[in-house]
Amino acid sequence: MESIQDFQPWEKLHRQTDLSNNRINPSPIILDFLSRNIFPKINSSSKEQNCLEVGVGIGRNLICLAEHNYCGNYFGLDHTDEALNKAKQLADSKGYSNIFHFVKGMAGKKFTFENNSFDFVFDIMAASTFIMGDNVRRAYAKEVNRILKPGGIFFVFTGNTDSDYFNQLSEQRKGSEPGTFRRSMDGTMEKSYTKNEILSLYAPLESIILESQSHYFRAFGEQVLTRPGGFWFGIFIKA
Template identity: 30%
Template sequence: MQAAPTDHAAQTFHDGTYRKLGFSAQRLYPNEELLRFMGSYYFSLPLNERKMLRFLEVGCGSGANLWMIAREGFEAHGLDLSQEGLLLCEQVLARWGVNATLKQGSMIETGYPDRHFDAVVDVFSGYCFDDKNFNTYLDEVARILKPAGRFFAYTPSKNNDSFRDPGPSRMIDDSTLDGLHRPTSPFFGQYYPFHFTEPEEYEALLVRRGFSVLRNERIGRTYRSREEYFEFTSIHAQRGG
């Protein structure tokens, strides 16, 4: 699928880093908050029920989370803009001896049928948008989830030094910088729309789309020996019937 034009900067950046850094571009092991989501609703299910559940990771990148979803016995699908990321993802899946269906494309126009997935998970991927496209992305998540399907997102909050002190970065809208241009920012060098979402804002956007919010937390850490604070919103939600 052709990426939407507004995604081009994110695609160029991620293709470049996967090509240059290979597996060092991302983690090799799953995100801890995603494991908490899986543990909250899915790990108690027997294997015969797990294989009936269809999971999509949007922005699966090099597969650090997707291999775990497949290995735990769920039907795993991964979508990413970056072909270079997906090539690494294929290798990771093979290394763990598991299968997932991969697709190159944008999460704002996925091409999947309506009500197709039991769960959609987003680990630090649905932030590469301005506010308008972020809303389009959430419409798409609501469209492709089955009724009662669950959504997990882990995305930068605004309680964040990178957002409060953006240095030379420009605001595109109330929630988006044109990239992280301050050299001391933890994600310096990511020059594409970079969206920050407060837990309360995320909750309102999901409730408006018919979701109930199950959990909504702030997850923070420091960088440069506590000089710089970076925080994520970690949200679990369930689509209404």
């Protein structure tokens, strides 16, 4: 199967999500990223830097980055209007209207951004996880490389097939493409990666950190999602 998944399930999930505290609180994933003190190898002040979150959802990660004065401009891309409307509402309520920019777009297709636009690109349980089809994922990875500035940072949080979680999944949940399975919450297909797969997908970006983790903190549904060893926490740099 080679496709970007239907966005209808995401519209539904976003419609059902209210902007209550436990949804907009900073995700521990982005706090973990911040604690690593990883910065682009670019000679500019943080105020001049741009970051993009692909699959921004309700925008909780960008809000957290803004609260830490991480960059000058924050771009959020998502393929659902519901997500973008909620993210904009949240950013406006925090007084960030002038530094937040929301763009409707589909990762896997060409982005509208110029080459070398971003100091940081974030993909937290988003495009890498939900694009089906190797060709589409490769097209997406190429776009990430294109829009990052030389010295820029790509942070990805996605599924890990080298894990007890994946090994114990029932065959009925698995998809035809290696590493894919239906998530229990709503049957949406996810892609997980071996270490070599993820390194090869994002090459020529160079890996700085690639470690397995066991917890994600959902923007929807029950908030803590535990999968023993089932996630990759990956930080890459564009040489």
